[in-house]
Amino acid sequence: MWIPKNCRHEKFSVDKLQRNFYGKKLVFLGDSTLRGMMYQVMEQINGTLSAPKKLQAFGDFAINSNKTRVYFNYYRERQSKSTTRQIGKSWSDLWQLLKRAQPIENNRNTVLVFGGAEWMRSAHLEYLQTKLKE
Numbered sequence: 235m236w237i238p239k240n241c242r243h244e245k246f247s248v249d250k251l252q253r254n255f256y257g258k259k260l261v262f263l264g265d266s267t268l269r270g271m272m273y274q275v276m277e278q279i280n281g282t283l284s285a286p287k288k289l290q291a292f293g294d295f296a297i298n299s300n301k302t303r304v305y306f307n308y309y310r311e312r313q314s315k316s317t318t319r320q321i322g323k324s325w326s327d328l329w330q331l332l333k334r335a336q337p338i339e340n341n342r343n344t345v346l347v348f349g350g351a352e353w354m355r356s357a358h359l360e361y362l363q364t365k366l367k368e
Contacts, residue, residue, distance in 0.1 A: 248281040255279050255302045258343055261335050262306040263328055265350040272306055272347070292327075294334060307331035309350070328365070340366075 246254070262272045277283035280297050295304040307327045338344055348362060 246278075248279070251279045252298050252301075255298055258302050258345060259335060259338075260302065260304045260345050260347065261331060261338070262304070262347045263309050263331055264348060265309065268347065268349055269306060269308065272304065276304055292331070292334075303335070305331055305335040328362075 260272075260275065262268055273283060276295065276297055279302060292307045293305075295306075296302070297304055307330060309327045332338055335344075346366075348358075
């Protein structure tokens, strides 16, 4: 495992993670890399990852004794150079995800995690920021 020089981070106990994520909503939109990260977060909060259903497109989970909600939608940009119009057209996954995760609140109780291993560009972030302000 690669660790940057002078980089230190605290390893939180399951109890501390459960307290910190109490009442939170985690909303993930991304590819298989982000899906793996979501599973890791869920395992850290729960202390275990007990037989998750195999996800391909989407999934909703209640973890942390049903005190934390996790939502996931698979999104992978298939075009190497997308215009804003193409990005918007292909984002029905985002709106389906946000609809399932309602209410989405603009506060510290809602965490949106968005990304992909190879396709993320500034146009995606600009589009997401514009849509979230609407």
